[in-house]
Amino acid sequence: MRSHSIAVLPGDGVGPEVTAAALEVLDAAQDAFGFTTERTDVPLGAEHYLRTGELLTPDLVERLRAHDAILFGAIGSPQAPPGVLERGIILALRGAMQQAVNLRPVRLYPGVPTPVAGLTPQRCDLVVVRENTEGSYVAEGSAVHRGTSAWTAVQESVNTWYAVERAVDFAFRLASVRRGRLTLCHKTNVLVEAGALWSAVVEEVGRRYPDVETDYVHVDAMCMHLPVSPERFDVVVTDNLFGDIVTDLGAVLQGGLGVAASGNLHLGGRAPSMFEPVHGSAPDIAGRGWANPAGACLSLAMMLGHLGEGEAAAAVEGATAQVLAELPALAGAGMGASTGELGGRIAAAVAQRPAVENSLMSQLAQVMSP
Numbered sequence: 001m002r003s004h005s006i007a008v009l010p011g012d013g014v015g016p017e018v019t020a021a022a023l024e025v026l027d028a029a030q031d032a033f034g035f036t037t038e039r040t041d042v043p044l045g046a047e048h049y050l051r052t053g054e055l056l057t058p059d060l061v062e063r064l065r066a067h068d069a070i071l072f073g074a075i076g077s078p079q080a081p082p083g084v085l086e087r088g089i090i091l092a093l094r095g096a097m098q099q100a101v102n103l104r105p106v107r108l109y110p111g112v113p114t115p116v117a118g119l120t121p122q123r124c125d126l127v128v129v130r131e132n133t134e135g136s137y138v139a140e141g142s143a144v145h146r147g148t149s150a151w152t153a154v155q156e157s158v159n160t161w162y163a164v165e166r167a168v169d170f171a172f173r174l175a176s177v178r179r180g181r182l183t184l185c186h187k188t189n190v191l192v193e194a195g196a197l198w199s200a201v202v203e204e205v206g207r208r209y210p211d212v213e214t215d216y217v218h219v220d221a222m223c224m225h226l227p228v229s230p231e232r233f234d235v236v237v238t239d240n241l242f243g244d245i246v247t248d249l250g251a252v253l254q255g256g257l258g259v260a261a262s263g264n265l266h267l268g269g270r271a272p273s274m275f276e277p278v279h280g281s282a283p284d285i286a287g288r289g290w291a292n293p294a295g296a297c298l299s300l301a302m303m304l305g306h307l308g309e310g311e312a313a314a315a316v317e318g319a320t321a322q323v324l325a326e327l328p329a330l331a332g333a334g335m336g337a338s339t340g341e342l343g344g345r346i347a348a349a350v351a352q353r354p355a356v357e358n359s360l361m362s363q364l365a366q367v368m369s370p
């Protein structure tokens with residue numbers, strides 16, 4: 001029987017709640033599609049850090065490297081100093097595992113309420129490919145005269161041809177199995193040095209994909225186009241910071257942060273990729289059963305596609321979409337069921353193998369496998 005080894009990092013706040021729901025769905029997918037998983041629980045997060053001072057250690061990196069994939073919940077706590085966990089765990093993991101791309105679909109499933117009047121699922125189906133290892137997230141910079149009125153801070157953005165090219169090449173591959181359209185999103189009129197490099201990479205890589213049409217949009221214009229005419233986008237490739245920001249806007253279009261999924265993809269076959277909902281630890285609702293597990297379940301679907309379990313991936317996507325469409329609200333007490341109950345409903349639906357039209361996970365599975 002096929003078996004996959006998975007490291008599970010539930011993290012903090014609602015992270016363990018949505019991860020438990022996703023694991024119940026994984027159990028159901030295993031039963032329905034005939035594979036097994038070996039799971040290793042990894043206790044990284046705020047509580048562990050505050051108790052032990054431990055973040056991502058070199059030893060842990062090596063232990064994680066031995067797995068086929070990582071399923072991640074969310075980390076962060078008001079008790080932890082700002083930035084320590086984000087840089088010491090999430091960004092450190094993405095860097096150590098060279099997870100070159102952060103894949104963030106923006107898809108409105110049928111029957112899911114969106115705050116944008118008149119928006120239909122047919123008009124809202126795009127994927128943002130966010131460069132995941134550099135840009136402003138390299139945490140390089142310096143400050144002088146800290147704490148005085150002369151405080152001066154410099155924060156650098158690093159853009160290498162190597163990292164930009166691998167993200168852009170992945171985006172072209174994805175566009176070629178979708179609607180054949182790739183948009184570069186940047187700010188080339190102000191960030192001229194980084195912008196020139198990104199534009200040159202898109203031009204050069206684009207020659208290898210003559211069937212993919214390319215265009216360009218400034219990131220500020222993207223924030224205007226995205227809610228009004230998302231149908232103009234198929235695959236959007238962008239830098240780390242812009243991708244982080246525009247996909248929160250994208251999450252709103254598709255039903256809120258609780259619905260949005262992501263995959264941090266290692267493209268070289270030498271380290272695991274990591275799958276996580278876009279949302280954070282949501283301390284405001286943690287412990288109440290108010291977190292929507294859909295983002296975690298759709299991230300699980302992406303993980304299954306990446307592991308070569310394409311049919312299971314499509315069924316988890318279909319089951320999640322089906323349960324989402326039944327909810328009176330997408331977050332909070334108004335969902336009418338707790339996080340755990342929704343995980344149970346999605347798990348039960350997986351066994352029926354519900355189909356979803358134009359399955360996103362089937363498209364992603366074609367380009368995600370290592």
Ligand SMILES: NC(=O)c1ccc[n+]([C@@H]2O[C@H](COP(=O)([O-])OP(=O)(O)OC[C@H]3O[C@@H](n4cnc5c(N)ncnc54)[C@H](O)[C@@H]3O)[C@@H](O)[C@H]2O)c1
Pocket residue numbers: 014018073074075076077078086090257258259276278279280281282283284285290291292293295330331332
């Ligand atoms: N990848 C990660 O682990 C990650 C990502 C973002 C933020 N964070 C961390 O999470 C903590 C909280 O950050 P934040 O409040 O800015 O962002 P957040 O994503 O945790 O929450 C933003 C809003 O979305 C809601 N929300 C989040 N997940 C939801 C879900 N599954 N269902 C329904 N509603 C949901 C929350 O209740 C909150 O109102 C911080 O410590 C931050 O650094 C971690």
